[in-house]
Amino acid sequence: MIEYNISPKNFISLDGNKIASFVSEADSNVDQDTVDSFGKEWTTFSTFSDEDIRIAGDQYFDIVTDKMIGPASMVLDIGCGTGRWAKYLASRVKFIEAIDPSSAVLSASKLTAGNKNIRITQSGVDVIPFPDESFDFVFSLGVMHHLPDTQDAIQKAANKLKKGGHFLIYLYYSLDNRSLFFRMLFLPVHLLRMIVHRLPHGLKVIVCDILAVILYVPVISLAKLIRFLFPSKLWYKKMPLAYYCDKSFQIIRNDSLDRLGTPLEKRYSRKEIEMMLRKAGFTEVIFSENEPYWHAVARK
Ligand SMILES: C[S@@+](CC[C@H](N)C(=O)[O-])C[C@H]1O[C@@H](n2cnc3c(N)ncnc32)[C@H](O)[C@@H]1O
Known part of the structure; x- marks a missing residue:
């Protein structure tokens, strides 16, 4: 030390x-x-x-x-x-x-x-x-x-x-390597963050868990489906949240809270x-x- x-x-x-x-x-x-x-x-x-x-x-x-x-x-x-x-x-x-x-x-x-x-x-x-x-x-x-x-x-x-x-x-x-479509998708998520981060902690955890299930999981599942259908291509990597294809639900829950629940983010x-x-x-x-x-x- x-x-x-x-x-x-x-x-x-x-x-x-x-x-x-x-x-x-x-x-x-x-x-x-x-x-x-x-x-x-x-x-x-x-x-x-x-x-x-x-x-x-x-x-x-x-x-x-x-x-x-x-x-x-x-x-x-x-x-x-x-x-x-x-x-x-x-x-x-x-x-x-x-x-x-x-x-x-x-x-x-x-x-x-x-x-x-x-x-x-x-x-x-x-x-x-x-x-x-x-x-x-x-x-x-x-x-x-x-x-x-x-x-x-x-x-x-x-x-x-x-x-x-x-x-x-x-x-x-700042999504600088992403398409315009991808960047536009980010706008509603940003607005959601503005609301969620102000909630009291207990409620924030519940809301972020719900969002992990209804927002993260379906989008990740779509990326996984594209990976399954076109295994030789890397198209799925261009999908939002493709990063989570090999992550556990615990990591997804944690990151949902991290991304949507933190007051200061640049x-x-x-x-x-x-x-x-x-x-x-x-x-x-x-x-x-x-x-x-x-x-x-x-x-x-
Ligand atoms: C998203 S977490 C990342 C934690 C860890 N590096 C990881 O990836 O698992 C951000 C961390 O930065 C810490 N943090 C916030 N302000 C800080 C500061 N002024 N100096 C050092 N760390 C700070 C927070 O307490 C928090 O644990």
């Missing part, structure tokens, strides 16, 4: 373990409603099967090569949520410091309890309690589009990387993400051509 460079503000006790907390009201690059919403979300969805983690993990980390990480790598996971990607990566690296400002740290601590090379810390991206240039690899998956200042968050991640280290980021795409084009990475000092930006869009890896 890497020694904290500031003192914790607090400790959270869990099953005899102590999780150091560094969150403070002075943190500015944070949307508290979003953090609270995620804290509740990750309490609702705190466990994932090894199979679920492996299938989605292989997709997020498809562009991460053994030259970027290895048995000696010190890794930072920013916005770890349940810690599922830290758990996915743990066997390939030396140590993972996983941070999140929400109460998700409790779920993360439980999910990663068997991994001695993962430490969970309650902290946001604003004040990451480790010295600059301490990490060989930093990743942040599905996090920085939920922050008021995404560019600043990318810069904070860059600061923690050693020179030559790599950063893996996943940000929601979307970026591939070009915008590349610009933000380069502005933060990254070079050699490589985008995955596969879903989820967009995830990219870059070198400091």
Whole structure:
């Protein structure tokens, strides 16, 4: 592990373990409603099967090569949520410091309890309690589009990387690689989100579960049917929600809540993400051509 460079503000006790907390009201690059919403979300969805983690993990980390990480790598996971990607990566690296400002740290601590090379810390991206240039690899998956200042968050991640280290980021795409028809379909979903995210948590979970059944499942089933009818073509991949063809219903429920229930959400084009990475000092930006869009890896 890497020694904290500031003192914790607090400790959270869990099953005899102590999780150091560094969150403070002075943190500015944070949307508290979003953090609270995620804290509740990750309490609702705190466990994932090894199979679920492996299938989605292989997709997020498809562009991460053994030259970027290895048995000696010190890794930072920013916005770890349940810690599922830290758990996915743990066997390939030396140590993972996983941070999140929400109460998700409790779920993360439980999910990663068997991994001695993962430490969970309650902290946001604003004040990451480790010295600059301490990490060989930093990743942040599905996090920085939920922050008021995404560019600043990318810069904070860059600061923690050693020179030559790599950063893996996943940000929601602005559908910039999709057809006009596909983009128009997104409009009613966006309007739905504007209503759903304002509901109280319990009702939000019920509504998102219903939407998972009446919206996600039929569209995914159509994509699966096209895959079945035309196995040699990749037409199904152009269908909305085709990403979920090989995902469990638990993942679909979780993502329904994630996509429709989160207060602050921004979307970026591939070009915008590349610009933000380069502005933060990254070079050699490589985008995955596969879903989820967009995830990219870059070198400091
Ligand atoms: C969509 S979840 C993704 C969690 C995890 N990376 C995953 O993919 O399973 C977004 C996470 O970002 C965290 N988050 C929100 N604001 C943050 C901030 N200012 N700094 C770091 N993480 C933050 C939330 O608490 C939440 O757990």
